[in-house]
Amino acid sequence: MPNQNGSVYGLTILSPIIDDEKATPSHDLQIRNYLAKLSTREESPFALAPGTHLARLVVMDDVIYVGMPACEEHLKSKYLIFESNCDGDLDAYLHGLADSIPDHLDAIWKHCVGYPGAANRLAFIGYMKACQLDTTFYFAAVNDKSVPETLRALQTQSAVAEFIASHQGADAATLQREFIRFAAHLKAQPLPKAGSMGPHRDIKTGGRNE
Amino acid sequence: MQEEMWRAGVSLPFRGRMSNINGKVYAMNAITPMKPWKTWILRCIFFLLGHIKPLQKDLIDLSFIEFARWVIVPRKGFPFLGNSQVREDLKYDYLLFFSNFNGTWNQYIDAFSAVLSKGLNLVWRWSEKFPGSVPVTLFKEYIARVQFDTDYYFTAYPHATANDIKSAHIVQSSLDHLELVAEQCGPQQFADAYLGFVLEVQSHLGEAGEAPVAG
Numbered sequence: 001m002p003n004q005n006g007s008v009y010g011l012t013i014l015s016p017i018i019d020d021e022k023a024t025p026s027h028d029l030q031i032r033n034y035l036a037k038l039s040t041r042e043e044s045p046f047a048l049a050p051g052t053h054l055a056r057l058v059v060m061d062d063v064i065y066v067g068m069p070a071c072e073e074h075l076k077s078k079y080l081i082f083e084s085n086c087d088g089d090l091d092a093y094l095h096g097l098a099d100s101i102p103d104h105l106d107a108i109w110k111h112c113v114g115y116p117g118a119a120n121r122l123a124f125i126g127y128m129k130a131c132q133l134d135t136t137f138y139f140a141a142v143n144d145k146s147v148p149e150t151l152r153a154l155q156t157q158s159a160v161a162e163f164i165a166s167h168q169g170a171d172a173a174t175l176q177r178e179f180i181r182f183a184a185h186l187k188a189q190p191l192p193k194a195g196s197m198g199p200h201r202d203i204k205t206g207g208r209n210e
Numbered sequence: 211m212q213e214e215m216w217r218a219g220v221s222l223p224f225r226g227r228m229s230n231i232n233g234k235v236y237a238m239n240a241i242t243p244m245k246p247w248k249t250w251i252l253r254c255i256f257f258l259l260g261h262i263k264p265l266q267k268d269l270i271d272l273s274f275i276e277f278a279r280w281v282i283v284p285r286k287g288f289p290f291l292g293n294s295q296v297r298e299d300l301k302y303d304y305l306l307f308f309s310n311f312n313g314t315w316n317q318y319i320d321a322f323s324a325v326l327s328k329g330l331n332l333v334w335r336w337s338e339k340f341p342g343s344v345p346v347t348l349f350k351e352y353i354a355r356v357q358f359d360t361d362y363y364f365t366a367y368p369h370a371t372a373n374d375i376k377s378a379h380i381v382q383s384s385l386d387h388l389e390l391v392a393e394q395c396g397p398q399q400f401a402d403a404y405l406g407f408v409l410e411v412q413s414h415l416g417e418a419g420e421a422p423v424a425g
Contacts, residue, residue, distance in 0.1 A: 002260065010279050012306070014288065016295045035362035040232050046364040054277060054310050056237045057362040063304060064241055064356050070338040073243075076296040079288070081239070083308045085277040114291035131289045133306075137256040139269055139278045141372040145379060153378035154370055154418055160381050161415040164408055172397035175404060183389045194366035 002135045006143025008053065009093065011084040012133045015112040016077040017059070027111035028059050028078045034107055040195065047195035049100035051087035053147055057108070058083070080112055087146045090132075094125045151192045159186055230360045233368025235276060236318065237360040238309040240353060242337035243302035249282050252305070252336050256280065268326050274312040276372045280333065281306040305337055312371040319350050370418040377414035384410050 003010050018027045025033070035057055038044065046052040058081040065072045086093045097105060102118035109115040114130075116123035142150070163182050167175060230237050244252070259265050269275070285300035311318050322330060323346040330343040341348040367375065388407045392400055 002256075008277075010277070012279065012281050012308075014283075016289060016291060018294065019296075020294075032361055035229075038362055040229070040362070040364050040368075044364045047366065052364065052366060054235065054237075054363075054365045056239075056308070056360045056364070058239055058358065058360050060239075060241070060358060063243065063300075063302075064358070066243065066337075066339040066352075066355060070243060071301050073300055073302065075288070075300075076298055077288075083239075083279075085310070113293050113295045127291075130291065133281050133283060133287070133289075135279045136253065136282045137260055137280045139266070139275065141270070141273070141276050142375050142379065145375075147366050149382075150367060150370075150375055150378070153382035154367055154374065156385055157374075157378040157381045157415065158418070160385060160411060164412075164415070172401035176392055176397045176400040179388070179400070179404065180392050183385070183392070195364060195368065 002138055003090075005138045005140040007087065007146070008140045008143045009084075009086050009088065009090060010135045010138040010140075011082070011086060011090065011093070012135055013080075013082040013128055013131045014060075014133055015080045015082070015109060015115070015131045017080055018111055018113055019077060028061070028080075031057075031080060031108055031111050032059055038104075042193040042196040044195050045101040045104040046084075047193060050096045051093050051147055052194070053085040053087070053150070055082070055084040055086070057081065077113070080109070085140065090129075091125065094128055095121070098124050147194055148191055151194060155189065155192050156186060229363045232363045232365050234312050234371050235310050235363075235365050235368065236313070236315060237363045238307070238311070238315070238318070239358050239360060240307040240356045241358065242305045242307075242334065242340070242356050244282075244305055244336050244338065246285060246303045248336035249284070249303040249305075252333065253282065255332055268329055272321060272325055273373050273376075274318070274321070274371065276310040276312070276375070278309040278311075279307075281308075302338070305334075310365075312373075316350075319353055320346060323349050367418070374416065374418045377416065378418075380414045381411045 017031065020027060023030075041047070046055050060075075060079045060081050062075050062078070063073065084093075098118040098121055105118045105124075106115075110117075112131075114127060116127050118124050145153070159182075163179075167178060170178065269278075283304045283306060285298070285303050287303075288298045288300075290297050309318075313321075323343045327343040330349075331340075334340045335342075339352070341352050343349045370378070384407055388403060391403045395403070
């Protein structure tokens with residue numbers, strides 16, 4: 001199935017935005033205003049809800065005219081694009097969103113045509129699926145790990161580097177004892193929060209990156 | 211200048227901070243029109259690409275792409291929900307492209323053009339006015355024209371690149387194995403296994419962190 005790559009699901013949703021001349025500001029602008037104020041860190045709705053690797057929300061104003069001799073044409077609606085790379089199957093993911101962040105979903109999608117609200121779970125899932133587009137080709141660099149597994153692995157990677165550096169030259173018995181203690185300690189660590197900034201270090205940046 | 215700042219995600223007074231970039235990941239959106247009869251050719255190409263794994267080698271080798279997808283939207287395939295919505299009346303099918311990559315826009319397009327030029331031509335040559343992926347100048351102009359901005363972008367691990375993630379899973383897997391060994395053997399055996407572990411993970415220990423700042 002093109003929407004799935006390994007255990008990762010590529011969700012693409014296009015929701016038509018309400019076109020109401022009397023709305024001030026317009027519904028698409030209200031969505032943009034709301035999104036502009038949303039945290040992208042560990043307080044993000046997608047960090048609070050389970051299973052999102054990466055996600056984006058985009059207001060698509062129109063299709064793009066590429067110039068003559070192509071025909072110029074325009075959409076009759078603006079669309080809210082929700083593109084998510086998530087764990088597991090679609091129903092479980094949508095349920096997770098509706099359980100964890102119903103207020104955010106409602107605040108964003110209430111500007112879209114026919115949105116029933118997250119409280120009506122069946123209608124919500126039916127609506128999202130009605131707006132879903134099938135992916136034609138989906139690529140995932142890592143397609144067999146969940147979000148918690150990846151967060152755990154990144155935490156481990158950093159800790160292992162420190163352990164190796166601080167145990168150079170240790171005798172075999174000490175090394176084994178310390179390693180067993182280290183591994184147990186690492187397992188007991190809480191999982192880093194999705195969207196958190198991770199380990200901090202001083203970075204020397206030099207000039208333009210473009 | 212403003213275009214460069216815009217591409218780089220630098221704050222602009224009239225727009226505020228753009229959200230194509232989050233940590234080390236850049237979200238690209240592009241849409242291109244295609245004549246409907248051509249989309250069937252493209253569907254066949256994607257079908258083959260999806261089922262013949264060696265054809266994906268160059269895409270995998272471009273190790274700075276975390277996730278990417280192409281979505282063909284038929285001209286009558288835009289979601290229609292009734293109510294007050296007016297049905298779309300389009301002549302073209304549209305190809306949507308969403309990519310999540312590490313590095314800058316210029317680096318990405320340059321690498322795409324240099325490494326994947328044949329593959330890109332195969333995918334986009336069916337789109338109207340596509341100039342080809344080489345030479346890169348015209349290709350960049352085309353991408354800039356068909357790209358549109360992201361309003362909100364989230365990543366669960368903003369400080370990690372695709373390579374960081376792959377390396378972290380290798381370290382985790384090796385550590386899990388060593389942990390089993392540590393419980394079952396004597397100190398000298400463990401020391402030998404530990405040495406093997408260090409040799410295995412030593413090239414995968416680069417720490418994730420903040421991306422260099424553009425500007």
